[in-house]
Amino acid sequence: MLRRLAVRLLAGAVVVGLLAACTPAGAEHPEPAAAKDVGVQLFHWTWDAIAAECPALAEAGYGWVLTSPPQEHVLGEQWWTVYQPVSYRVESRLGTREQLAAMTAACAEVGVDVVADAVVNHMTGQDEPGVGWAGSRYAHYDYPGLWSDAEGHFHHCGLTADDDISRYDDVVEVRSCELVNLADLATETEPVRARLREYLADLVDLGIAGVRIDAAKHMAPPDVEAIVADLPAQALVLSEVIRGPQEPIRPEEYLGAGDVLEFAWGRDVKGIVQGGALRLATELGSHEGSATYLPSDAAWIFVDNHDTERGRQTLSYADGQDYVLANVLMLASHYGRPIVYSGYAFSDRDAGPEQDGSGAVLPATCPEDAGPARAWADGEWVCQHAWPEIAGVVGWRAAVGPAGEDAQVQVDGRVVAFSRGERGWLVVNGNAEDVTSTFETGLLPGAYCDVVAGRLADGACTGQVVEVADGGHATVTVPARSAVAVHVGARQDG
Ligand code: ARE
Numbered sequence: 076m077l078r079r080l081a082v083r084l085l086a087g088a089v090v091v092g093l094l095a096a097c098t099p100a101g102a103e104h105p106e107p108a109a110a111k112d113v114g115v116q117l118f119h120w121t122w123d124a125i126a127a128e129c130p131a132l133a134e135a136g137y138g139w140v141l142t143s144p145p146q147e148h149v150l151g152e153q154w155w156t157v158y159q160p161v162s163y164r165v166e167s168r169l170g171t172r173e174q175l176a177a178m179t180a181a182c183a184e185v186g187v188d189v190v191a192d193a194v195v196n197h198m199t200g201q202d203e204p205g206v207g208w209a210g211s212r213y214a215h216y217d218y219p220g221l222w223s224d225a226e227g228h229f230h231h232c233g234l235t236a237d238d239d240i241s242r243y244d245d246v247v248e249v250r251s252c253e254l255v256n257l258a259d260l261a262t263e264t265e266p267v268r269a270r271l272r273e274y275l276a277d278l279v280d281l282g283i284a285g286v287r288i289d290a291a292k293h294m295a296p297p298d299v300e301a302i303v304a305d306l307p308a309q310a311l312v313l314s315e316v317i318r319g320p321q322e323p324i325r326p327e328e329y330l331g332a333g334d335v336l337e338f339a340w341g342r343d344v345k346g347i348v349q350g351g352a353l354r355l356a357t358e359l360g361s362h363e364g365s366a367t368y369l370p371s372d373a374a375w376i377f378v379d380n381h382d383t384e385r386g387r388q389t390l391s392y393a394d395g396q397d398y399v400l401a402n403v404l405m406l407a408s409h410y411g412r413p414i415v416y417s418g419y420a421f422s423d424r425d426a427g428p429e430q431d432g433s434g435a436v437l438p439a440t441c442p443e444d445a446g447p448a449r450a451w452a453d454g455e456w457v458c459q460h461a462w463p464e465i466a467g468v469v470g471w472r473a474a475v476g477p478a479g480e481d482a483q484v485q486v487d488g489r490v491v492a493f494s495r496g497e498r499g500w501l502v503v504n505g506n507a508e509d510v511t512s513t514f515e516t517g518l519l520p521g522a523y524c525d526v527v528a529g530r531l532a533d534g535a536c537t538g539q540v541v542e543v544a545d546g547g548h549a550t551v552t553v554p555a556r557s558a559v560a561v562h563v564g565a566r567q568d569g
């Protein structure tokens with residue numbers, strides 16, 4: 076039995092005694108919510124591979140995909156070549172314009188949106204002239220038919236020896252000098268803004284439902300607002316503004332352009348998971364948390380992304396079970412909305428994904444045994460989004476829907492339970508040993524299948540069956556450093 080149950084109410088709801096309420100005999104179970112707010116970043120997946128994966132994503136409960144940048148880019152094996160635009164032709168090592176359009180159509184068919192990474196702060200960073208992926212000739216600060224120094228399309232900040240950003244505590248430097256030598260566009264000027272709007276409009280014509288604004292910190296907020304101004308009202312805008320506690324530029328400044336990525340969550344959850352006091356993760360973003368966070372309704376959180384997994388500021392696939400725990404906490408979080416990350420294994424920070432002789436990226440494939448215990452060879456697609464433990468909890472989140480007035484958190488030492496009224500219940504165990512306890516789940520009586528370790532297949536549960544008795548009580552064994560999740564969409568007796 077959980078002896079002293081610390082019940083913390085979320086969203087200021089007054090729900091005294093809800094968990095103890097008795098269930099009328101024969102009560103109808105609620106329908107799953109079918110919420111679609113979980114995103115997945117398919118880092119360096121080709122357009123064809125994403126199109127092929129979309130049915131499985133929809134089935135698991137993902138609502139949208141974030142792609143890598145789709146425009147023409149510099150040549151080279153490294154992954155980061157796609158972050159150096161040569162033109163806005165939608166032709167890249169990830170696929171052609173036609174393949175991109177086919178991807179958005181295939182994904183739309185199963186209800187999955189596609190959001191593209193938009194690199195609009197800068198162009199290339201090499202000092203030498205070259206030819207881009209689609210054959211466009213270019214030189215640093217000269218992109219024929221597009222941008223040139225002669226027409227004043229670039230900044231030359233004159234504030235540092237090489238015009239590169241050296242200090243993040245200087246706002247003017249960050250926005251008008253060069254991020255690692257990348258030719259910095261004069262985004263405060265109307266011709267530059269207008270051409271960038273045209274590029275984003277083209278992506279929308281191709282079926283793109285939103286954009287990640289790469290390096291948004293390096294543009295003034297009015298510039299970002301002007302660049303996204305013509306996007307459809309419902310388009311998702313995700314500004315990448317890495318929160319630096321000592322920096323003058325705040326992610327909050329970018330809320331006028333849309334939503335913003337909250338980097339603090341992934342950094343903070345790393346220490347919490349490693350320390351085991353998982354209760355602290357439920358306080359991230361709340362008034363009880365110590366850090367300042369973006370307002371929840373405009374914030375997107377993630378355990379890691381392609382930069383942070385390389386920088387080791389966050390957990391990553393290499394952290395195995397800790398990574399699973401962090402993803403479960405993210406998906407159960409009432410703060411912000413979650414983006415699951417999915418990439419390829421690497422030991423060299425610069426190493427690109429597997430490519431053919433021409434440099435085209437080979438289509439991603441997921442190994443059957445993708446999961447936290449597997450050893451990964453460099454270049455293998457890790458497919459975190461398909462790890463059964465993570466995909467199962469994505470399904471849980473889709474079934475329970477956003478945390479409403481009935482959302483509750485119960486804490487007993489290192490065991491934390493998340494209740495979503497009659498729709499679902501989830502428990503995480505930060506201990507190094509299994510914990511068996513009787514919990515008050517808030518669920519209607521029935522037999523529910525744990526979707527972390529198991530699945531419901533043809534009415535049979537391949538994992539632990541959680542028997543919920545009258546009054547919502549259930550005796551559950553929560554594996555060490557793992558979780559159990561049940562919901563109305565996966566009832567063995569349903
Ligand atoms: C590559 C080479 C460089 C070379 C350059 C030009 O590595 O040596 O000078 O090419 O030839 C990615 C890679 C870079 C790569 C670049 C272009 O990470 O290595 O450079 O592509 O190919 C800051 C920005 C933030 C940015 C991070 C990386 O604020 O916007 O740096 N993140 C995005 C993407 C990256 C991408 C770019 C931007 C560029 O997600 O993948 O770069 O398009 C503190 C600050 C942060 C700062 C961070 C790192 O935490 O708070 O704001 O992030 O330090 O400096």
Ligand code: CA
Nearest residue numbers: 250259293294
């Ligand atoms: Ca800039």
